[in-house]
Amino acid sequence: MTDAVRADGLVKTFGRTRALDGLDLRVASGEVHGFLGPNGAGKSTTVRVLLGLMRADAGTAALLGGDPWRDATALHRRLAYVPGDVTLWPNLSGGEVIDLLGRLRGGLDDRRRADLLDRFELDPKKRGRAYSKGNRQKVALVAAFASDAELLILDEPTSGLDPLMEEAFQECVREERRAGRTVLLSSHLLSEVEALCDRVTIIRKGRTVETGTLTELRHLTRTSIRAELAGPPDGVPLPGAHDVRIEGDTISFEVETAQLDAALRQLTEIGVRSLTSRPPTLEELFLRHYEDDHGGRALQEGGVA
Amino acid sequence: MTATTLQPRTRAVRAEGGLAGTGTLLKMWLRRDRVMMPSWIYVLTALVASTVYSFKNGYDSPASLESFARGIDGNPSMRALYGPVLNDHTAAGVSAWRVGTTGAALTAVMCVLLVVRHTRAEEETGRLELVGAAAVGRRAPLAAALATAVTAAATAASLAAIVMLLFGLPAAGSVAFGLSWFGAGLVFAGVAAVTAQLAETSRLANGLAFAVLAAAYLVRGVADAGSAHWVSWLSPIGWAQRVRPHAGEHWAVLLLPLLAFAVLVAAAYLLAGRRDLGAGIIAPSPGPARAAASLRGPLALAWRLQRGSLLGWSVAFLVYGLAIGGVADGVGDLVNGSDAVLDDIRKMGGQQDLADAFLATAMGLMALFTSAYAVQSVLRMRAEESGGRLEPVLAAAVGRTRWAVAGLAVTVAGTVALLGASGLAVGLVHGARSHDLGGQLPRQLGAALVQLPAVWVVAAVTALIFGLLPRAASAGWGVLAACLLLGQVGPLLKLPQAVMDVSPFTHTPKLPGGGFDVLPVAALTAVAVAVAAVALLGFRRRDIG
Numbered sequence: 001m002t003d004a005v006r007a008d009g010l011v012k013t014f015g016r017t018r019a020l021d022g023l024d025l026r027v028a029s030g031e032v033h034g035f036l037g038p039n040g041a042g043k044s045t046t047v048r049v050l051l052g053l054m055r056a057d058a059g060t061a062a063l064l065g066g067d068p069w070r071d072a073t074a075l076h077r078r079l080a081y082v083p084g085d086v087t088l089w090p091n092l093s094g095g096e097v098i099d100l101l102g103r104l105r106g107g108l109d110d111r112r113r114a115d116l117l118d119r120f121e122l123d124p125k126k127r128g129r130a131y132s133k134g135n136r137q138k139v140a141l142v143a144a145f146a147s148d149a150e151l152l153i154l155d156e157p158t159s160g161l162d163p164l165m166e167e168a169f170q171e172c173v174r175e176e177r178r179a180g181r182t183v184l185l186s187s188h189l190l191s192e193v194e195a196l197c198d199r200v201t202i203i204r205k206g207r208t209v210e211t212g213t214l215t216e217l218r219h220l221t222r223t224s225i226r227a228e229l230a231g232p233p234d235g236v237p238l239p240g241a242h243d244v245r246i247e248g249d250t251i252s253f254e255v256e257t258a259q260l261d262a263a264l265r266q267l268t269e270i271g272v273r274s275l276t277s278r279p280p281t282l283e284e285l286f287l288r289h290y291e292d293d294h295g296g297r298a299l300q301e302g303g304v305a
Numbered sequence: 306m307t308a309t310t311l312q313p314r315t316r317a318v319r320a321e322g323g324l325a326g327t328g329t330l331l332k333m334w335l336r337r338d339r340v341m342m343p344s345w346i347y348v349l350t351a352l353v354a355s356t357v358y359s360f361k362n363g364y365d366s367p368a369s370l371e372s373f374a375r376g377i378d379g380n381p382s383m384r385a386l387y388g389p390v391l392n393d394h395t396a397a398g399v400s401a402w403r404v405g406t407t408g409a410a411l412t413a414v415m416c417v418l419l420v421v422r423h424t425r426a427e428e429e430t431g432r433l434e435l436v437g438a439a440a441v442g443r444r445a446p447l448a449a450a451l452a453t454a455v456t457a458a459a460t461a462a463s464l465a466a467i468v469m470l471l472f473g474l475p476a477a478g479s480v481a482f483g484l485s486w487f488g489a490g491l492v493f494a495g496v497a498a499v500t501a502q503l504a505e506t507s508r509l510a511n512g513l514a515f516a517v518l519a520a521a522y523l524v525r526g527v528a529d530a531g532s533a534h535w536v537s538w539l540s541p542i543g544w545a546q547r548v549r550p551h552a553g554e555h556w557a558v559l560l561l562p563l564l565a566f567a568v569l570v571a572a573a574y575l576l577a578g579r580r581d582l583g584a585g586i587i588a589p590s591p592g593p594a595r596a597a598a599s600l601r602g603p604l605a606l607a608w609r610l611q612r613g614s615l616l617g618w619s620v621a622f623l624v625y626g627l628a629i630g631g632v633a634d635g636v637g638d639l640v641n642g643s644d645a646v647l648d649d650i651r652k653m654g655g656q657q658d659l660a661d662a663f664l665a666t667a668m669g670l671m672a673l674f675t676s677a678y679a680v681q682s683v684l685r686m687r688a689e690e691s692g693g694r695l696e697p698v699l700a701a702a703v704g705r706t707r708w709a710v711a712g713l714a715v716t717v718a719g720t721v722a723l724l725g726a727s728g729l730a731v732g733l734v735h736g737a738r739s740h741d742l743g744g745q746l747p748r749q750l751g752a753a754l755v756q757l758p759a760v761w762v763v764a765a766v767t768a769l770i771f772g773l774l775p776r777a778a779s780a781g782w783g784v785l786a787a788c789l790l791l792g793q794v795g796p797l798l799k800l801p802q803a804v805m806d807v808s809p810f811t812h813t814p815k816l817p818g819g820g821f822d823v824l825p826v827a828a829l830t831a832v833a834v835a836v837a838a839v840a841l842l843g844f845r846r847r848d849i850g
Binding site (some may be wrong): 012016048051053054055059072073074076077081083086087088089090091092094095096097098099100101104105106124125126127129130140153168176 | 596597603696849
């Protein structure tokens with residue numbers, strides 16, 4: 001398996017801020033790769049370097065076997081890009097933008113274009129300035145998915161989409177994977193990444209902190225549980241639980257996935273009136289990293305090596 | 306807890322009649338305008354200072370001043386351009402005539418730009434939504450924008466009056482002069498407040514307001530050139546003259562702009578109440594579902610984005626060319642015997658033949674206007690970049706050089722179109738009136754087109770700043786302003802030639818009438834090409850964003 005994207009030790013500074021600080025990234029051909037990090041971690045900067053829009057101060061990057069800066073135009077024929085903050089030309093209609101971006105790349109599939117407009121429920125006749133944020137993103141997504149690119153670079157493409165459209169988006173990404181294309185999906189939504197990605201790279205402060213398959217990273221995920229019980233939960237043993245909070249009959253805590261079953265068993269012993277569970281967002285995970293930084297301790301036991 | 310702390314604040318918002326937060330917004334807007342506003346005020350003040358200086362020192366006797374003014378006043382074309390000379394005895398009167406109308410119009414332009422910038426433009430970008438969600442009254446954004454414009458107009462007017470006082474001109478006239486500008490500013494701040502409600506885009510809002518301003522200037526010009534002088538009362542620019550600064554002030558006329566301002570602001574608030582945030586009264590039409598087959602490259606895109614504005618500019622240039630061509634033939638007959646005028650026009654144009662001298666001056670002015678088009682056209686590239694619309698284009702298979710060359714090509718084509726259109730218009734009308742169509746048409750077209758290389762230099766320097774220091778790209782306007790000041794004020798101040806030579810316009814052959822020399826034209830073109838090449842090189846190497 002060859003690498004569609006390969007970046008080693010990327011450094012990029014803006015004045016005093018070090019946006020990228022030795023970032024490594026490898027995306028294998030044909031995989032959907034999640035690129036995760038909180039806001040300001042350097043995701044968009046990395047994408048811009050990969051697109052040849054910016055030049056890294058140090059480190060090397062290769063895209064589809066070429067140099068992203070030198071061979072930009074030739075490489076761009078083989079990829080499609082959706083920026084995180086889509087702005088459209090106020091006077092051009094959405095349909096015009098889709099056609100224009102497709103033609104600038106070197107072609108687009110008309111049948112697929114029509115199909116995608118339908119699936120994303122997008123009105124192509126509206127002018128750019130009249131679209132909401134979500135609809136602007138749909139315009140860029142239709143343009144990208146209607147192309148026959150080998151590599152899709154999607155920079156937080158779903159931040160303005162409602163859940164129905166998020167579903168349509170995920171379906172499109174799965175189709176791309178089935179068609180053998182490579183997708184680099186930058187996101188800060190862990191659930192989206194979990195649903196779509198084969199492998200994941202997590203960055204923080206311009207550095208790669210984790211990379212691997214989701215199973216390998218499973219130790220990072222904990223589930224938040226909030227339960228209203230039939231009686232007071234005092235003294236219940238909860239293996240693998242963190243941040244336990246008790247208010248009367250209500251208990252909330254976070255539990256490592258491997259211990260979820262055992263913890264739920266303990267709760268049902270008392271009797272469960274209502275239960276909500278939620279996987280933690282990446283931000284929460286990173287917040288914990290930050291708290292640990294400030295507490296002067298090393299990263300969590302069993303966490304990052 | 307939270308509810309009780311919030312309550313007094315809500316009450317305060319209601320108590321102020323929807324104007325809560327106006328002060329905060331005003332402070333914010335003044336801060337945002339801390340470069341733009343002083344630049345405008347500086348240009349306006351410099352205009353007054355240089356004019357008063359040149360009339361106080363340029364004419365040694367009241368008689369020479371009077372003969373100059375009489376000559377001008379006898380000429381309908383000059384009256385159309387500047388209005389009638391109401392007092393030809395004093396330098397004060399002639400100065401007020403010379404900058405009164407143009408200054409009032411420029412103050413109006415400034416106010417339009419400021420009001421639209423802080424109302425419709427803010428709405429368009431969605432920033433106003435953010436502001437509106439804060440503890441800001443519904444009427445506050447428009448009030449703050451108007452207050453910003455009024456502040457700017459008041460400052461410019463005060464400084465204009467102070468400059469006149471410093472030169473020792475009569476106090477009453479100086480104050481009236483300042484107020485006449487202020488009045489024009491007020492009216493057009495009001496006009497912009499209304500157009501900002503009508504249009505959904507800031508560009509259209511500006512365009513509508515400028516159309517009103519152009520109409521006002523034209524109505525006044527027609528009235529002053531002909532015999533139906535009362536028509537001038539219909540024009541807010543006419544009111545500025547009729548305050549008669551330094552010519553027996555008519556203070557009551559100042560009530561007109563005040564009244565108009567009140568009516569326009571009331572109308573704006575009425576309209577604002579009838580529309581949603583972000584929408585305009587004039588509803589936009591939907592666009593096509595598919596792009597035309599021709600929209601397929603960066604050149605087609607640049608053309609598509611700029612054709613609308615180029616059309617507007619072309620109409621303005623055509624009208625200007627027709628007007629100039631129409632009056633040029635009359636210039637020679639009317640200033641007979643007035644040496645001072647001859648001398649003054651020679652100073653500007655350097656020619657013997659008066660019609661030619663007049664046209665050469667007009668062509669020089671057209672070159673400056675064309676440069677303004679060129680600067681805004683080049684800056685579209687920066688707007689594309691900072692607006693985030695360049696990124697997806699370059700992320701498609703479009704090379705940077707190809708994209709930038711396409712942008713510059715549209716700029717160059719636009720400058721050729723504008724000067725070509727106005728040159729043709731001048732040649733047609735002037736040729737028809739002087740019964741020499743075959744001779745004048747190519748002659749005036751050539752005189753217009755010979756201005757191009759200097760315009761290209763200004764465009765190329767703007768592109769250079771964009772290529773090397775994108776964040777400072779709007780300094781292109783500063784380059785143009787410097788050229789304008791050098792060209793307009795330099796000869797009057799008798800600046801040394803070496804300083805004058807910095808401006809590319811100094812090197813343009815004075816056509817029609819003057820001698821044509823290939824060397825400066827070729828040299829200017831070469832400089833423009835070289836500077837543009839460096840700009841492209843810089844753009845290729847830098848980060849986008």
